[in-house]
Amino acid sequence: MLNKKYLAHLCSPLWLLMYGVLLAQELRADTAVKVAVxxxxxxxxxxxxxxxxxVSSPRMSVLSTEVAGLINKVxxxxxxxxxAGDVLIELDNTLSEIDRDSARAAARxxxxxxxxxxxxxxxxxxxxxxxxxxxxxxxxxxxQAEIDEAAWQAADAEARRQEAEFQRHRLSAPFSATVSRKLxxxxxxxxxxxxxxxxxxxxxxxxxxxxxxxxxxxxxDHTAIQITIDAYPEQTFAGRVHRKVPLSDNSARxxxxxxxxxxxxxPELIPGMSARAVLNLVVDDAGIVAPRxxxxxxxxxxxxxxxxxxxxxxxxxxxxQVSLGLAFNNLVEIRSGLEVGQQVVVRGNEALRADQAxxxxxxxxx
Numbered sequence: 392m393l394n395k396k397y398l399a400h401l402c403s404p405l406w407l408l409m410y411g412v413l414l415a416q417e418l419r420a421d422t423a424v425k426v427a428v429x430x431x432x433x434x435x436x437x438x439x440x441x442x443x444x445x446v447s448s449p450r451m452s453v454l455s456t457e458v459a460g461l462i463n464k465v466x467x468x469x470x471x472x473x474x475a476g477d478v479l480i481e482l483d484n485t486l487s488e489i490d491r492d493s494a495r496a497a498a499r500x501x502x503x504x505x506x507x508x509x510x511x512x513x514x515x516x517x518x519x520x521x522x523x524x525x526x527x528x529x530x531x532x533x534x535q536a537e538i539d540e541a542a543w544q545a546a547d548a549e550a551r552r553q554e555a556e557f558q559r560h561r562l563s564a565p566f567s568a569t570v571s572r573k574l575x576x577x578x579x580x581x582x583x584x585x586x587x588x589x590x591x592x593x594x595x596x597x598x599x600x601x602x603x604x605x606x607x608x609x610x611x612d613h614t615a616i617q618i619t620i621d622a623y624p625e626q627t628f629a630g631r632v633h634r635k636v637p638l639s640d641n642s643a644r645x646x647x648x649x650x651x652x653x654x655x656x657x658p659e660l661i662p663g664m665s666a667r668a669v670l671n672l673v674v675d676d677a678g679i680v681a682p683r684x685x686x687x688x689x690x691x692x693x694x695x696x697x698x699x700x701x702x703x704x705x706x707x708x709x710x711x712q713v714s715l716g717l718a719f720n721n722l723v724e725i726r727s728g729l730e731v732g733q734q735v736v737v738r739g740n741e742a743l744r745a746d747q748a749x750x751x752x753x754x755x756x757x
Contacts, residue, residue: 426739444600
């Protein structure tokens with residue numbers, strides 16, 4: 392017959408609670424939990440290199456006049472879009488127009504004098520055949536014709552010079568662009584070379600990155616680049632290498648990498664926008680990889696995964712500590728702790744225990 396004190400001990404609330412916990416643990420150990428798994432593989436490793444850069448323009452020019460003059464008209468302002476050949480600034484050309492017209496008149500007079508001498512020479516050559524004029528007079532006319540022709544050519548050159556100077560009183564856009572700054576206004580006197588307007592081309596924009604020089608030999612035309620523009624933080628764009636400049640900055644030990652965006656998905660950009668990119672550089676050696684979701688990280692720095700072991704029709708899990716390498720495309724290089732072909736839990740691994748029974752759900756090979 393049981394001792395009354397022993398029976399009282401068995402019926403105590405504390406003992407019943409402990410017994411219930413042990414029983415629940417035993418029941419949970421035998422209850423299969425649904426998990427999703429992935430297979431550990433060996434594949435090409437990618438080193439991801441983060442970069443920061445800036446959107447730049449293929450053309451940016453500060454325009455100036457070639458002649459001195461007073462600004463008479465300004466046709467543009469900051470922000471205006473202009474096409475190649477559009478007139479931006481006009482200088483007062485009154486005096487230049489007078490000089491041009493005078494030079495044109497002088498050229499016409501010199502040409503008329505030369506043509507008259509040429510006519511007299513032709514007549515004299517006809518008469519000399521009939522012996523009605525001295526040969527010396529013909530030679531004198533021929534020499535005068537050459538002198539008059541030279542005078543006409545000089546006057547014509549001066550007329551063309553005056554015309555060119557007259558045209559330079561109008562400043563035109565050398566290429567299609569946007570006016571980023573207007574640096575002068577009506578009434579100002581400009582000396583030759585004075586800055587007037589700044590133009591920035593907004594087509595064919597590219598993104599410039601400064602890349603550590605050690606990566607130079609590993610970047611090629613086919614290198615994959617994912618780009619995020621700070622103005623479009625929710626989107627990722629594919630980039631392609633346009634040019635890598637074979638010159639290293641002595642102070643920063645970097646080189647310039649110029650990247651273009653795919654035209655089909657290029658957003659609206661302006662020069663000066665900031666951008667971020669990730670270079671995907673292929674590593675020479677292949678390695679063992681597992682999905683990033685399989686990793687469990689602990690405060691003390693340990694990293695582990697739950698490995699699925701199947702015997703017959705039953706599957707259980709065990710925790711395996713691993714050491715990591717490169718991380719890329721939601722995959723992580725496993726340098727030790729796993730072998731190719733093993734299955735690891737990628738979903739449902741938050742509350743697993745050692746030797747936990749599991750059923751595999753939505754198992755996929757990543």
